[in-house]
Amino acid sequence: MTTLLQIKELQVSYGAIIALRGISFEVHLGQVVSLIGANGAGKSTTINTLSGLIKPRSGQVNFEDQDITGWRADRVTRRGLVQVPEGRQVIAPLTVRENLEMGAYLRRDKAEIEQDIQAVFDRFPRLKERHHQKAGSLSGGEQQMLALGRALVARPKLVMLDEPSMGLAPLLVNEVFAIIRSIKEEGKTILLVEQNARKALEIADYAYVLERGQIRHHGPADELRQNEAIIKAYLG
Amino acid sequence: MRVAIVIDIINAIFEFIFNVLNGALDPILTQLAEIGFREPVVQFMLINAILGLSIYMTLNCGLFSLANAGFMAVGAYVSVILTQKYDAEFGLSLLGGALAAGLVAIPIGLPVLRLRSVYLAIATIGFGEIVRIVVLNVDTIATDLFNPDEPIELTFGARGISRIPKLTETAHLVFFLILMGYLLYRMQRSRFGRAMTAIRQDEKVATTLGINVVYYKNMAFILGAMIAGVAGGFSGHATRIITPKDYGFDKAVDILAYAVLGGLGHWSGPIIGGMALKAIPERLRYLNEYTGALTGAVLLLIIIYLPSGLVSLGQPSFWRRGGRFEGARRLAGIGVALIVLTNMLPLRNLGSDEVLLGLEYWHLWGLGAGVGLIYWITSRQPASTGGRFSLPMSAVTGLLALGLIIAGLIGRIDQPGDGYYVLVFGLLLATAAGVIPYAPQHTETPPAEQVEGSHA
Amino acid sequence: MDINVPQQLVNALWLGGLYSLFALGYALIFSVLGLLNLSHSAVFACGAFVGLYTACGDEVFTTTCTELDRPIWIVIPAAMIGAGIVSVAVDRVAFWPLRKRNAPRMNQLISSIGAAALLVNLLQIQFGAAQQRFPFGSIPNDPVSGLPVVITPIQITALVIALGLMFALRILVKRTRLGREMRTVAFNERVASLLGVNVDRTYMTAFFIAGALAGAAGMMYGLAFNSMTPFMGESVSLKGLTVIVLGGLGSIEGAVIGGFLIAAIEVFSVALGRSDIRDAFVFLLLFVILVVRPRGLLGQGVEDRA
Numbered sequence A: 001m002t003t004l005l006q007i008k009e010l011q012v013s014y015g016a017i018i019a020l021r022g023i024s025f026e027v028h029l030g031q032v033v034s035l036i037g038a039n040g041a042g043k044s045t046t047i048n049t050l051s052g053l054i055k056p057r058s059g060q061v062n063f064e065d066q067d068i069t070g071w072r073a074d075r076v077t078r079r080g081l082v083q084v085p086e087g088r089q090v091i092a093p094l095t096v097r098e099n100l101e102m103g104a105y106l107r108r109d110k111a112e113i114e115q116d117i118q119a120v121f122d123r124f125p126r127l128k129e130r131h132h133q134k135a136g137s138l139s140g141g142e143q144q145m146l147a148l149g150r151a152l153v154a155r156p157k158l159v160m161l162d163e164p165s166m167g168l169a170p171l172l173v174n175e176v177f178a179i180i181r182s183i184k185e186e187g188k189t190i191l192l193v194e195q196n197a198r199k200a201l202e203i204a205d206y207a208y209v210l211e212r213g214q215i216r217h218h219g220p221a222d223e224l225r226q227n228e229a230i231i232k233a234y235l236g
Numbered sequence B: 001m002r003v004a005i006v007i008d009i010i011n012a013i014f015e016f017i018f019n020v021l022n023g024a025l026d027p028i029l030t031q032l033a034e035i036g037f038r039e040p041v042v043q044f045m046l047i048n049a050i051l052g053l054s055i056y057m058t059l060n061c062g063l064f065s066l067a068n069a070g071f072m073a074v075g076a077y078v079s080v081i082l083t084q085k086y087d088a089e090f091g092l093s094l095l096g097g098a099l100a101a102g103l104v105a106i107p108i109g110l111p112v113l114r115l116r117s118v119y120l121a122i123a124t125i126g127f128g129e130i131v132r133i134v135v136l137n138v139d140t141i142a143t144d145l146f147n148p149d150e151p152i153e154l155t156f157g158a159r160g161i162s163r164i165p166k167l168t169e170t171a172h173l174v175f176f177l178i179l180m181g182y183l184l185y186r187m188q189r190s191r192f193g194r195a196m197t198a199i200r201q202d203e204k205v206a207t208t209l210g211i212n213v214v215y216y217k218n219m220a221f222i223l224g225a226m227i228a229g230v231a232g233g234f235s236g237h238a239t240r241i242i243t244p245k246d247y248g249f250d251k252a253v254d255i256l257a258y259a260v261l262g263g264l265g266h267w268s269g270p271i272i273g274g275m276a277l278k279a280i281p282e283r284l285r286y287l288n289e290y291t292g293a294l295t296g297a298v299l300l301l302i303i304i305y306l307p308s309g310l311v312s313l314g315q316p317s318f319w320r321r322g323g324r325f326e327g328a329r330r331l332a333g334i335g336v337a338l339i340v341l342t343n344m345l346p347l348r349n350l351g352s353d354e355v356l357l358g359l360e361y362w363h364l365w366g367l368g369a370g371v372g373l374i375y376w377i378t379s380r381q382p383a384s385t386g387g388r389f390s391l392p393m394s395a396v397t398g399l400l401a402l403g404l405i406i407a408g409l410i411g412r413i414d415q416p417g418d419g420y421y422v423l424v425f426g427l428l429l430a431t432a433a434g435v436i437p438y439a440p441q442h443t444e445t446p447p448a449e450q451v452e453g454s455h456a
Numbered sequence C: 001m002d003i004n005v006p007q008q009l010v011n012a013l014w015l016g017g018l019y020s021l022f023a024l025g026y027a028l029i030f031s032v033l034g035l036l037n038l039s040h041s042a043v044f045a046c047g048a049f050v051g052l053y054t055a056c057g058d059e060v061f062t063t064t065c066t067e068l069d070r071p072i073w074i075v076i077p078a079a080m081i082g083a084g085i086v087s088v089a090v091d092r093v094a095f096w097p098l099r100k101r102n103a104p105r106m107n108q109l110i111s112s113i114g115a116a117a118l119l120v121n122l123l124q125i126q127f128g129a130a131q132q133r134f135p136f137g138s139i140p141n142d143p144v145s146g147l148p149v150v151i152t153p154i155q156i157t158a159l160v161i162a163l164g165l166m167f168a169l170r171i172l173v174k175r176t177r178l179g180r181e182m183r184t185v186a187f188n189e190r191v192a193s194l195l196g197v198n199v200d201r202t203y204m205t206a207f208f209i210a211g212a213l214a215g216a217a218g219m220m221y222g223l224a225f226n227s228m229t230p231f232m233g234e235s236v237s238l239k240g241l242t243v244i245v246l247g248g249l250g251s252i253e254g255a256v257i258g259g260f261l262i263a264a265i266e267v268f269s270v271a272l273g274r275s276d277i278r279d280a281f282v283f284l285l286l287f288v289i290l291v292v293r294p295r296g297l298l299g300q301g302v303e304d305r306a
């Protein structure tokens, strides 16, 4: 199995607050790896650091055996590590279509971009109907679809999803996970950050449990689902 | 009869206070005059301080208003007309100016204070310009309207009012400032002050807490206007002539700069900022045509290196934040830039044997180099530059420090004209040197508005 | 009162072109950064002086320009490039360090004032405070014959260039990748960088374009009146502000329409013999617009930006 992403002893602090106390983990090619933890555990901090939005205090991030620690966010994205940020950050003043085009910002192959955009529209017919509408006027669920679609158009090597189910009604949560599953089945590598541990463990191959900036448990998702401590803390 | 006695008593009390103050101020003023701040300059520093307070009133309530120059104009004209035309007592004329400014503020505030941030700023700029234009034209308009036998002359248009009696004394200003300082101090601890803070932090939340936002905003606006009116009265009676252009857009922006420069974290910030912005150009006056450029540069440097204003120098957290040497490094940034600038600039005007602030040139560039080196060493602290960046970063800042030393050396060549190029060179280097250590730091916290924007 | 309406309209047209061009830069920076860049008027003046220097050479440092070293048309591209570079430098020195720290927008406003003071004073040191001008006869400003109205070739040129640049900017912002990129950065820097946008470069581009527009406006202003001083920006600075408020802050079309409107108000109030209070009209309009319709004529939804 090839290791796509490797994190070694990552430490991050916000001024005096230490958010990550040296965490290490790996994501293999074609895997869905889930990072679960309570509010404030440091999940968003982790993927923001991987994305280059935050500079780590120490530690190392390797992507395809290249050290990308401390790279600027746009370079990281160019490298193929694409984040779908927390809270559906679609670009409100742009139309749905323009949002998708922004997703393909780094690509130059016009014809194939168009294909990919059509593929997103096929996957999310609701977006297709609203392709001319301003993204800000979409419903929460539609915005999340758009955010996912936008990331796919970038043709990432690794997609990092930050709480894709946040603030969605249960029915929509199921829909979002179904989409993630279908993305997984296409062979994409995914790093999934979730508070909804039950759902995340259903879909993941491997999972890490983060608590106050440290990795408490990790293992194949099936095993963690049987783990007493985890059932008590996260699945109870 | 009774009233007259009361007035006499009040007058006597004030006279006593001012006598005492004068006694205390005399030695201080002599000292200040010796280092180049003569009494008129000191008076304007104090007037600036009052103006700083006036804008603090509104900013403290989250109102980004630039109307204070307009209110200052109202106060100045009303009080000067009162003393000059109607022989009013100085104190009464000041009161008149303040009341007039407050009265104007009421109808302006009601519609305008609904606006937010930059919209409010622009609307109040518009207001200020309207005041200026009205003052400029009130004579002709009034004459046209009423058609009296002889033209009405109140503000004398662009020529302004001249031969104003010089009634403002330093003791008056000091007294007023102490009074306002005390009142503000009390206010900040009162219900009123807490309501304002709540509004500044979040208007919506303040409303849900049962605070009458409209009332408090208007009160802050009116009080700010009255204070500006008093400052106008003082400044009118400190110069011999006032013209409408003294109170234009430039003045409005100046007043805002007092607050930002001094810092908005504390009511003393705008006071300090106002005084500094009078003192700095005064101090640099010997640089002749360079004064303006350098004042602009100083403003820039302070904004960049001391984002929370001059008052942050007094706060321990400033020295601790983001690594041990953060504060020191920022100061060093300012220091280097200033030293390089003051070292280079006068070359065009002064001979090489001239001294600056009692130091000879070689002292100065030595100092510049020294501060640059300290800067270099401290910026190597891994914690403040994000660990692994320390090496290339220190190399860059090291090179810059070296550049500064070279700039200092070149500065000794006293060919007229060279100073200017070295100025640009030194300024760029120093700015770059100060700015670079910020680059590797995290760009955390998306501003709140952007988070909101996504739900729009 | 007797007003030659067509003539005044023509006057309003070319002057409006210049105002719009100047205001477009303001509007662009406002829409990308949500920032009032008060140094824009200083960049306007810088443009004019870069153009003057390019055409006249070192002469302008000591005296006035007596003969042209280079053809007159070169001043406009030179002014645009020069002002664009100055504008980028202003961004780097005055805004970038603050942006990096997420400083309040008010601080950025003040630092733009500092930058403006610095620039104007540097111009003054370099070129002197006195009025500079091109040699007589070097600018084609004899009225075009055979027209019912008085208009000079330079005024026509100014109008054509202004309209051309406005059109180009519109295309750029609405239709191209760069436009989408700028709108994304304006909305949220973080999201933009996650999509692979080099945010710093976007800002640099925006500032360059804004500066180039200001430079073109400044140069043509200088040519049309054949007069340049380091303080020439002051006369348009507040007007530019009014224009973008009138049109709707950050709206490109709004800035254009606002520019023409303000020029018309100005030209006609002068023609009516009330030049003394023409500015009062303008600011009263500004005030009323803000109170009645803060989003301006063409602006959409008011966001909280300072």
Ligand SMILES: Nc1ncnc2c1ncn2[C@@H]1O[C@H](COP(=O)(O)OP(=O)(O)OP(=O)(O)O)[C@@H](O)[C@H]1O
Pocket: A014, A017, A018, A019, A037, A038, A039, A040, A041, A042, A043, A044, A045, A046, A086, A195, B444, B445
């Ligand atoms: N910009 C910031 N400044 C200071 N502290 C921060 C900042 N962002 C996050 N933190 C702190 O870092 C810790 C980790 O935050 P993080 O956002 O990574 O949590 P999370 O696991 O994503 O939580 P959630 O599930 O609520 O999104 C928290 O204690 C938080 O308060």
Ligand SMILES: [Mg+2]
Pocket: A043, A044, A045, A086
């Ligand atoms: Mg999170």
